[in-house]
Amino acid sequence: MSELLIRPVTAAIAPPLPSRRLDNALVWLMSLTCGLVVANIYYNQPLLAAIGRTFHLRDSSASLLATATQVGYTLGILCVVPLGDMLERKRLILLMLLGAAACLGLAAWAPTFGMLAGASVLLGICSAVPQLLLPMAAHLAPEADRGRIVGRVMSGLLIGILASRTLSGYVGAHLGWRAMFEIAAGLMLALLGLLAWRLPQDRPNFAGSYGSLLKSLLTLTRTLPDLRRAALVGGLLFAAFSAFWTTLTFFLESPAYRYGSDVAGFFGLIGAVGALAAPLAGKASDARGPDYALGLSILLALAAYGVLGLGGTHLLGLVLGVIVLDVGVQAAHISNQTKVFSLVPEARSRLNTVYMTGYFTGGSLGSVAGGLAWTHGGWPGVCLLGAAFTGAAYLASRFYGRD
Known part of the structure; x- marks a missing residue:
């Protein structure tokens, strides 16, 4: 990247600190932290039907x-x-983490759905911890191993996303949905103590104000087409992913299966197989470049929606579709992040901010659209929606922002 491109982005940045070597224990601690914290966002998904019954709401x-x-x-x-x-x-x-524990406690005792929704928004804000840890891991990792280490840390986040559904589905079925939020609050306090003891300090290298920090996000977005493309592709894929997982509990409790929240949660454990693709995707990105791994991953996700649409009413087809979908989406995410973290090393937190803002904007859109697709089109409608999002992601990865 030319000096002309970097100057407006890094004008207020002090000289970067020398890199420190990551030991395996620290990498695994970061991975565990990512998994436990990001789980806060997904505990509610297998419990949506039960929460709806508590507050007398439609799906x-x-x-x-x-x-x-x-x-x-x-x-x-x-x-x-x-x-x-x-x-x-x-x-x-x-x-x-302290804020997340407080929000979980509020959610556990919320007397109205409005209060529960408000606590959930605040919980989401406080649960952005993994997006601080991932740039930290990329900063501390040797360049030759960056994809592998980011993939390993990300594998904890992915397992947390998926295994959280298994845990909350089981707890919800046997102890009630409020108990899940109480347990999660205790986990956050325990994690707070562990990180206070073991996580290293990481002095920042940005010398400007908060306003100039946020302004630099626009500069990064405007000047880096690879960043814009990664954010768009990631957002579309996560929309497809969220449309599926938001509606799965309704599908499993429908006449097609008549399962409870514990079985819906168990599918999260099946989907956790996809997390195994994270380190492999990181290695593929290191060896053959992130674009190669990205294209292959998107095609896997598209194939998964074909399986889900044609065979989702049969348990074997549903299980196979879940595994392939998660492998494809998670591997694409690692490929995207490996590319993004290589663009401007001095601004990795902000690069991650731009990318993940696009990513979770897509996830929010997918959750809303998935609920509407389920209401008006049932399972075929959800599968068509997911395939459309995935197909758009493939086209964006091939043509958007390229000369």
């Missing part, structure tokens, strides 16, 4: 709770994560 209205946490997460990424280039990251992470 489409209850599904808005999934949107509320994703909107909050997007706000956290946009407004808080850039501070990782400006404030000491460890202190910021600990404050966010």
